[in-house]
Amino acid sequence: MECSLFKNDYLNYKFPEPQYLGAKYIHRAWIAQFIPTDSCVALDAFGGSQSIAYLLKQMGKTTYTNDFLNFNYQIGKALIENSGNVLNQEDLDILFSPNQNPTEYNLIEKLYANLFFYPEEAAWLDSFRSNVPRLQNTFKQSLALSVMCRSMTRKVTMGHFAHTQALTYAEDPARVKRNRSLIRPLRDIFLDILPHYNAAVFDNQKANKSFQENILDLLPTLSDVDLVYFDPPYCNSHADYQSFYHLLETFVEYWKDKQFVNGIKRYEPKRYSGFDKNSEAINSLKLLFERAQHIPTWLVSYNDRSYPDINTMVNxxxxxxxxxxxxxxxTNGRGGKGSVAGSNEILLICKT
Structure with a gap:
């Protein structure tokens, strides 16, 4: 397969900095040195924040990205698959208009008012969500959802939703002094963040694609990939993403068929992964490697405090x-037990 070289100016685009436990954003330069320049079609199999998929796109590769969670899929559609659609003032007028159907779009207020947001802010989120389908194409819709999800993580202390102290922290002057986003309206945060996302949209002249699949099902269907990047969940060393970011998934999916459990109102049942429990991880990893046999080069991110251990992974x-x-x-902790000072980020370079 002929593979054109990337343009240096692709590297001038900047991925919007994520606030996501385990994101490989800080490791991009380190990982980039191990990405073969002659690989043409690359898959980020566990896309997450999409920072590595974005790096692959910047390197001029046909980039496929996948994540089984919808809110991560939306980032992939907005910044990897999307080649030119941005949000303009006309789109903002639509998104910020009154709730189109208050009897259908009231989920956030019902679940999360006085938990993560004050009632008026929760109702505003419902209104915003009701207007997303009115945007003219799915790329604009994905961009709107991605920017709002990022806005919510900025507004809530610690950037996740596995605690019940959000409003308590928002009323703590010391915390507010460190992070004024705790008391800023979500609309203002959204407008601050949006230019960074709009500026990150670019066309690398390739047919990039975002998927929302279980990777074990997706791998056999992709016959043209010559490089795959695996960053599976790290059992024992990183957060349960569905618990930490459940509100983002609920906001995007706008669930009608879920129960909402415990103090944080997490949806139940959770999506099945197969990679996030010790009892299933080894069998799922074995299947992963078996089903990737047709892809010549693998890069596997891992951590030396995870289960299974590095020797088992290599074997x-x-x-x-x-x-x-x-x-x-x-040298400094980055959130999650696997990225504490003294632990090691691992990259397995796997070639034929």
Whole structure:
């Protein structure tokens, strides 16, 4: 397959900095040095924040990105698959208009008023969500959802929703002094963040695609990929993303068929992953590597405090690929038990 070289000016685009536990945003330069320049079609199999998929797009590769959570899929559609659609003033007038159907769009106020948001802010989120389908195409819709999800993580202390102290923290002057977003309207935060997302939209002249699939089902359907980046959940060392970011998934999906449980009102049942429980992780990883046999080069991000351990990971990969292990030591904690100071970020370079 002929693969054109990337343009240097693609690197001038900037990925909007995420606030996401385990995001590889800070490791982009380190990971980039191990990405083969002659690979043409690349898959980010566990896209998450999409920062590595965005790097692959910047490198001029046909980029496929996948995540089984919808709010992450929306980021992929907005910044990886999207090549030119941005939100303009006309779109903002639509998004900020009154609730189109208050009897259908009241989920956030019913669930999260006086938990993560004051009632008027929760009602405003319902109104915003009711207007997203009115935007003229799905790329604009994905961009609107992505920017609002990022706005919500900025507004809530610690940037996640696995605690019940959001409004308590918002009334703490010391915390507000450190982070004024705690008391700013979501609309203002959205308008501050939006230019960074609009400016990140670019066309690398490739047919990029965002998927929302279980990766074990998706892998066999992609026959043209020559590089895959795996960043699976790290059992024992990182957050349960569906618990930490449940509100974002609920906002995007606008669930009608879920129960909402415990103090944080997380949706139940959760989406099935197969990678986030010790009892299932090894079998799922074995299947992952088996179903990636047709892809020549694998890069696997991991952590030395995770289950299974690095030696077990290497042993599972070696029947299919030669493995080189690279280490990057954390000098400061980044959130999550696996990125505390003294632990190591691992990259397994797997080639035929």
């Amino acid at each position: 599972m990969i070696e029947p299919y690929r030669k493995v080189k292990v690279e280490h990057k030591r954390y």
